[in-house]
Amino acid sequence: MFPFLSTFFKIAVISLLVGAGLSFVNITAQDILGSVGMSPLELWIYLLEFRDWAIPNMILGAFIVVPIWLVIYLIRPPRAG
Template sequence: MTVFKIAVISLLVGAGLSFVNITAQDILGSVGLSPLELWIYMIEFRDWAIPNMILGAVIVVPVWLVIYLFRPPRSG
């Protein structure tokens, strides 16, 4: 549900910015980025994040599983 709310608000804000003739390139240019540079940074982040998420999951998932299995049953 939260993702849907974020999508709707993003659409409304994007429509408002478009109405006053502000583009994504304008905003990126004001911070010194081009769309291609942003794309490259996103790919570099993905390439860094996925292996680190897998590495963390090797520890977190078994610990969570043990805690879940040995937790006392909930009442009601």
Template sequence: MHPFFWTLFKIAAFSLLVGAGLSFINVSAEDVLGSIGLSPLELWIYLLEFWDWAVPNMILGSFIVVPVWIVIYLFNPPRA
């Protein structure tokens, strides 16, 4: 299995175990968010605001990064 997917699998499995343990002792996501002063709705709004900010900036940056990467890739010597 590719190392990246193996790492994602390990993170997902460990998160499931920790979530089951927290559920066993009656701790919910709302409790954790409430302890830092957020509600699930506020968290969702912050995530959407981040998405609305990040996507246009990623597209803008790719107009520079992708052509530079292509030029560097074309001028690298071939690997054996």
């Protein structure tokens, strides 16, 4: 779990520094989105559509993955501690 948190923290700090640098030279997120032909509202709509698609599919997949994982976990011999 620690490597994940460490990586997450590093990405957050680097993103903050890059964002501050871009802000210093007057580049906004809206400018970047506009250069690819999107507005912040369109991006938000796409994110909501992705969420609405992803959550039911994750739950559906979990109906198969979790029982298989549980059986493998119960059958596997104990690790040396």
